[in-house]
Amino acid sequence: MKRKRVLTVTVGAVAVALLAASCGSKSSSTTTAAPETTAAAAETTAAPETTAAATETTAAATETTAAAPAVGGAPLKVDTAACTAPAAGTKVKLQLQWFTQAQFGGYFAAVDQGFYKEVGLDVSILEGGVDIVPQKVLADGQADFAVSWVPKSLQSREAGANITNIAQVFQRSGTLQVSLKDKNITDSAAFKGQKIGNWGFGNEYEIFAALSKAGLDPAKDVTLVQQNFDMKGLLDGSIDAAEAMIYNEYAQVLEAKNPATGALYTPADLNVVSYEKEGVGMLQDAIWADQAKLADPVYCGTAIAFVKASLEGWAFCRDNADKCRDIVVSKGSKLGASHQLWQMNEVNGLVWPAANGVGAIDPAAWERTASISLNTKNLDGATVLTKPVTDGAWTNDIVAAALELLKAEGIDFNGASWTPVTVTLTEGGA
Helix, strand or coil: CCCCCCCCHHCCCHHHHHHHHHHCCCCCCCCCCCCCHCCCCCCCCCCCCCCCCHCCCCHHHHHCCCCCCCCCCCCCCCHHHCCCCCCCCEEEEEECCCCCCCHHHHHHHHHCHHHHHHHCEEEEEEECCCCCCHHHHHHHHCCEEEEHHHHHHHHHHHHHCCEEEEEEECCCEEEEEEEEHHHHHCCHHCCCEEEECCCCCCCHHHHHHHHHHHCCCCCCCCEEEEEECCCHHHHCCCCCCEEECCCCHHHHHHCCCCCCCCCCCCHEEEEEEEEECCCCCCCCEEEEEEEHHHHHHHHHHHHHHHHHHHHHHHHHEEEEEEEHHHHHHHCCCCHHHHHHHHHHHHHHHHCCCCCCEECCHHHHHHHHHHHHHCCCCCCCCCCCCCCCCCCCCCHHHHHHHHHHHHHHHCCCCCCCCCCCCCCCCCHHHC
């Protein structure tokens, strides 16, 4: 397979070694066009339009800003020119933040399609769970990289976890507040007088930020209800608007029967408030690395290789949603096939399009997340952070090097033409 050369002055020695390793028989991940979606499916994806600049090279787009953000801290400078490519068979452990599901489809695809192997890595994916804190597993040295939401990782960092965000895979928030149509809850201002469900455990801050933006007092203007990680409260009427992820709990409602019709609920039966659209979306799934070890040329080179292959896995899932669904199901997911395809489709909507290149950290979104984490109080008066983020919590240097490698291989890392597939859900998500 013909590859373009990457100048060593741009990425460093790791680029030449990785490109040499990856040349050979490999199928392109940009050949399958996603079928056209229905109007309802397109509506729920909520992916912003891509500007013309999205198709440009990321050399300028991923460049680190010179001025340090007010709250989010200055980015970490990484000398990627000094990074060295991993030796063939280098073992890497990735810690997920939840159970096996399509939320992590790109990583499973990178294993299944051999993308990690092509860059010299032997990757083991560690399943998450209720009692697993991925960023702590990383900080304790039990994993080499971890996938975690930004606010929770910043909280762990404030508590002493020396970790850095090296790739922001989810470009936008997937958190929703879902209600039945007759409640007329179409935006956060309409939360007034309603029973608003939330999961707690650090998942509630977008809700409180939206209430604050709408001028509502969470102690007086709404009734906050502790919600389980399901939609039973919405369906039995004990919650007026339930917290949901667009790729998971929202689908659980659409997989349930509407007693008024005897058929499954449809998007037309529901109202959805997107916190991304409300302007208070917080950054979610990102790849985190050990900050101190990024100064080590070997670990740094492994990080570039890992991010490059992971993003290639996400590009594969963008163009092959059904195949990625099958990969995840084969890995032992407890969720059904139709639910997993919905999840893969909606997760793609959080990743793509990526105007500055998949994985690039948008300084404005980073600053907004840090600001909400510092300034938004929950009902107990607690905030995610007690002080501004210290310098070094994020860097675009690793992902910029990885994107240069993807560019050299002709892999589309913007996804400007991505469209969601049509998914038919079944009762219970089977």
